[in-house]
Amino acid sequence: MAIIVCGHKNPDCDSITAAIAVADLLSKRGMEAVAAAQGPCTPDAKFVLDKFGLAAPAIETDATGKDIALVDTSDLSQTLDNLDKGKVLFVVDHHKLGDVTTPNPLEMWVWPVGCTGTIIKAMYEFYGIEIPKGIAGALLCAILNDTVLFKSPTCTDADKKAVEGLAKIAGVADFKALGMEMLKIKGSVDGIPAKDLMYRDFKDFNMGGKKVGIGQVEVLDLTLLDKVKPALLEEVKSSKADGRHTVMLLLTDIMKEGSEILVVSEDASLVEKAFNGKVANNSMWVDGCMSRKKQVVPPMEKAFA
Amino acid sequence: MAIIVCGHKNPDCDSITAAIAVADLLSKRGMEAVAAAQGPCTPDAKFVLDKFGLAAPAIETDATGKDIALVDTSDLSQTLDNLDKGKVLFVVDHHKLGDVTTPNPLEMWVWPVGCTGTIIKAMYEFYGIEIPKGIAGALLCAILNDTVLFKSPTCTDADKKAVEGLAKIAGVADFKALGMEMLKIKGSVDGIPAKDLMYRDFKDFNMGGKKVGIGQVEVLDLTLLDKVKPALLEEVKSSKADGRHTVMLLLTDIMKEGSEILVVSEDASLVEKAFNGKVANNSMWVDGCMSRKKQVVPPMEKAFA
Structure with a gap:
């Protein structure tokens, strides 16, 4: 076999x-x-x-x-x-x-x-x-x-x-x-439906007993996402409604080396605690944040612990 | 640090x-x-x-x-x-x-x-x-x-x-x-209390939600354990009484290449199923059985699954 x-x-x-x-x-x-x-x-x-x-x-x-x-x-x-x-x-x-x-x-x-x-x-x-x-x-x-x-x-x-x-x-x-x-x-978003972008690189995690979904879209320049961003936020909201405590979508700007994180959560203060910042209009810029694995999952797990 | x-x-x-x-x-x-x-x-x-x-x-x-x-x-x-x-x-x-x-x-x-x-x-x-x-x-x-x-x-x-x-x-x-x-x-048992022999190489496992303790005593010749065996069985019984579903003590004969297994269990049929044999007077000989890791834990986990 x-x-x-x-x-x-x-x-x-x-x-x-x-x-x-x-x-x-x-x-x-x-x-x-x-x-x-x-x-x-x-x-x-x-x-x-x-x-x-x-x-x-x-x-x-x-x-x-x-x-x-x-x-x-x-x-x-x-x-x-x-x-x-x-x-x-x-x-x-x-x-x-x-x-x-x-x-x-x-x-x-x-x-x-x-x-x-x-x-x-x-x-x-x-x-x-x-x-x-x-x-x-x-x-x-x-x-x-x-x-x-x-x-x-x-x-x-x-x-x-x-x-x-x-x-x-x-x-x-x-x-x-x-x-x-x-x-x-990889960063091309032309003609790709928001839902596909949302789930192209999306992972669920168990954090302190809560289901947390984190997706990432990497582009060379964040302005490429300007048009599709409202539709992406709708996808984050419906992913949250699908039984998750928190859903985050990292919009990573490769050249600027940072990420705008779209957040919908039952308790956004956990996300704010994880990144020591403020979520406004379901969004938060995190300077230098490129890696879900190294810069997002560990502080989130700590905040949920 | x-x-x-x-x-x-x-x-x-x-x-x-x-x-x-x-x-x-x-x-x-x-x-x-x-x-x-x-x-x-x-x-x-x-x-x-x-x-x-x-x-x-x-x-x-x-x-x-x-x-x-x-x-x-x-x-x-x-x-x-x-x-x-x-x-x-x-x-x-x-x-x-x-x-x-x-x-x-x-x-x-x-x-x-x-x-x-x-x-x-x-x-x-x-x-x-x-x-x-x-x-x-x-x-x-x-x-x-x-x-x-x-x-x-x-x-x-x-x-x-x-x-x-x-x-x-x-x-x-x-x-x-x-x-x-x-x-x-390693196999010397002279003057060693039964309790020490019992726990010298003893591990607890979680098998299908049940706590299962498995110890092993290896000797060059099983007759070296004849005198201490009744005391060992008492130790197995009291280990079982200490909140375990099943306790097994492998008495391994290195030269004969097999183990007598002392068993106390809430359901000895699981052990019999694992080794395709019969437990009599809390004991079972398993020919060729030398390794807890390879020959005892896997069939036990399967029987408890």
């Missing part, structure tokens, strides 16, 4: 490329493994796969009866449904340690770095397996994507070093230009 | 030596770190530390306000008290993935091998740090201890290979003789 290698719900570039790379690595270690994703590729992930000649992973949503390798998450709310009815054999992740548990021993590679791709490069080296050119390019893009061209505070020296090595293997001379091209596609 | 490196409750040889080695490794990676243990050394762990000139870790029982590196467990019931009031930065473990979660990204090295020591040797190599001679000897003994001289089904090729490498670094010519000497001390 092939091991299903799969990332989180609403798959992003890192989840998609990590699934492809870990499936390749496990196969070359002698196991049968296939890449999967819980949904279709985002436009930036599709650009990356097309650029490096890789096929999109098969869609999988249920773990029942399957052997599983988790990438880019260890949160039950993010993994395949019925994870307890499958068998988790591997976890490769760069987030906080979530609530996945196993009855069996397993192999885990979890590092506090900016992208799963950085860990996967180290895994290839550890096992003495050559990284295929196309996969090197895909991992390179995933790191540039997750670290927002090294600008995110989640970016570490290990991420930068991995990008240098991967660019050589992939034969990419100007990785910054490639990264900008990808982020332009 | 120094990182507290600490293993599970009722520390065994692996938890003690892993704490010492990981504290050394983190220090050499430029962090401040100290080895700790949740209780005093077992006789076999003390033998190992004396043999290789290492100091026993300081006793710690509470994580409040501390930075923590967990070794040899990721189960909340096994870690320092108030773990949620400390900050877990590292996990090095070879067990199933437990219920520890973190609000922060972290570094985890978890492999399905016989001993944490095997993973730690690979970590030293990965970071290009030389393993000190004494620590090599201690890790060597931990692996021989956890794998019962390679006889346990938990033993992998990686464990055997690590032992070979560590024996060279430690200057141990006959590691089997050293292992036998250690296991004789």
Whole structure:
């Protein structure tokens, strides 16, 4: 039975490329493994796969009866449904340690770095397996994507070093230009319905027993969102009405390096406490805030504790 | 603030030596770190530390306000008290993935091998740090201890290979003789009160919402336990009376490669189901059963699910 290698719900570039790379690595270690994703590729992930000649992973949503390798998450709310009815054999992740548990021993590679791709490069080296050119390019893009061209505070020296090595293997001379091209596609909002923008990169968290949804839209310049912003706030409100205590949508300005956060909450003072600021008209600017994982989830969890 | 490196409750040889080695490794990676243990050394762990000139870790029982590196467990019931009031930065473990979660990204090295020591040797190599001679000897003994001289089904090729490498670094010519000497001390029951034997290597598990305690006593020959067995059964009964659904004590015969399991349970049929056998007079022989982790916990969890 092939091991299903799969990332989180609403798959992003890192989840998609990590699934492809870990499936390749496990196969070359002698196991049968296939890449999967819980949904279709985002436009930036599709650009990356097309650029490096890789096929999109098969869609999988249920773990029942399957052997599983988790990438880019260890949160039950993010993994395949019925994870307890499958068998988790591997976890490769760069987030906080979530609530996945196993009855069996397993192999885990979890590092506090900016992208799963950085860990996967180290895994290839550890096992003495050559990284295929196309996969090197895909991992390179995933790191540039997750670290927002090294600008995110989640970016570490290990991420930068991995990008240098991967660019050589992939034969990419100007990785910054490639990264900008990808982020332009990622940040493109023309003709995309507000609902799609809202849920393109959206995760639910359990904070002190409350359901908290946090989405993020990254654009090169926040003015690109001016027209769609009222519709986005309506989406945040209806997401809140859908059984959540708090919903936040980060509108991240990559060049200005900060985020406007749209907030609808049963108790907005918790959000104000988390960021030491004021919410006015369901909105709050947080200077320097680029990373949900590092700059939003930890202070929110603290405020809800 | 120094990182507290600490293993599970009722520390065994692996938890003690892993704490010492990981504290050394983190220090050499430029962090401040100290080895700790949740209780005093077992006789076999003390033998190992004396043999290789290492100091026993300081006793710690509470994580409040501390930075923590967990070794040899990721189960909340096994870690320092108030773990949620400390900050877990590292996990090095070879067990199933437990219920520890973190609000922060972290570094985890978890492999399905016989001993944490095997993973730690690979970590030293990965970071290009030389393993000190004494620590090599201690890790060597931990692996021989956890794998019962390679006889346990938990033993992998990686464990055997690590032992070979560590024996060279430690200057141990006959590691089997050293292992036998250690296991004789570990299995010595002369003059040890039944209560101490009962809890020397005892762990509580949450199985389907029920508290299940499982202890293990390993001896070279089961007849060594003949005299103390009635007193051990009384200890199992009083442990059960102490709020547990099921208590099992594995009396493991290293040379015969099997275990007599003493059982007191509100529903012994679950145990019978787990091992496909019969409990008579609170006892059951399970041929080939050497490993709580690999051969007892998984079928028990399945039976309780």
